[in-house]
Amino acid sequence: RESLYAECRAKPARTRDGFSVRVDVNSGDKESIETFNADECDGVGLFRTEFLYMGQKDYPSEEFQFEVYRGMAEKAGGKELIIRTLDIGGDKQLDYMDLPKESNPFLGFRAIRICLSRPELFQTQLRAILRAGVYGNVKIMFPMIVNLEELLQAKSQLEAAKRELDGRQIAYRRDIPVGIMVETPAAVLLSDILAKHVSFFSIGSNDLIQYTTATDRMNEKVQYLYDSCNLSVLRSIRMVCRNAHANGVQVGICGETASEPRLIPLWCALGVDELSVAPPLVGRTKYIVGQVSKKEMEERTEKLLASGSIPEAKQELSGILGELG
Ligand code: PEP
Ligand code: MG
Helix, strand or coil: HHHHHHHHHHHCEEEECCCEEEEEEECHHHHHCCCCHHHCCEEEEEEECCHHCCCCCCCHHHHHHHHHHHHHHHHCCEEEEEEECCCEEECCCCCHHHCCCCCCCCCCCCCCCHHHHHHHHHHHHHHHHHHHHHHHHEEECCCCCHHHHHHHHHHHHHHHHHHHHHHCCCCCCCCCCCEEECHHHHHHHHHHHHHHCCCCCCCCCCHHHHHCCCCCCHHHHHEEEHCCCCCHHEEEEEEEHHHHHCCEEEEEEECHHHCCHHHHHHHHHHHHHHHHHHHHHHHHHHHHHHHHHHHHHHHHHHHHHHHHHHHHHHHHCCCCCCCHC
């Protein structure tokens, strides 16, 4: 098996009936940057930037961030590099930021909420990303969006960052593609509207499962409910895919479920354009994609999502994976 997977790693993944799925990697710490090899994936589908803020005594400067993003963009060559703006808060805290203690941090002051309320912090990062855009196929992604207003505010901040760079006469990528993480039920239900304002969606299933099933992703006691096969989650993902494609928007998945073997046939059926996975799982993910017939899976997927029973859905999904070989 391992050698079959290794063979698939460097080749484009296509279903048996010819539909392409890009398989990217998730990255976002020193080690994953050092070991990143663009020849063994289709790009970076999620570049988490929290690590730049975490191992520090103070906020990272524009130059420091720019060097890291540029290095990664150059390593990626022409392949896509989706840089996610700061997603701090929730489970990730920073001493120097002086954030309030909260009783429900995952429902609190985190991610885009912090960035929109601290324009200097946000602008510094946006300028660094814009500048790195000159050195590769860089895209920018906003996390934790729950309404259109947040997205529009974030985009207007991006325009302000461009004006600042214009003023300083520093080179940057003017037409940088903008996308959002779809990781809240709010974003799922608004995906038809949000799609009109972005060039891609990336489904953050780690948080989407948490928020859809009202199950803290860190709480051991309720992990039995934190289930990627909860049909509410799968139906949400179907809705996002439909709304994305109806608007010509690309859709990816960058949570852990992107590489869950029994769900990969489903992702193919739903027309997911890109899966972003842990680097060691690229080969296996591409291999499974190559075994699937999208057309055959479409009908089975509709039946499965109508069944309402999680155990039945899991049994059916395992059966399908078994048939693929
Ligand atoms: C997610 O929520 O699925 C995701 C990829 O982001 P993170 O795990 O960093 O919250
Ligand atoms: Mg998330």
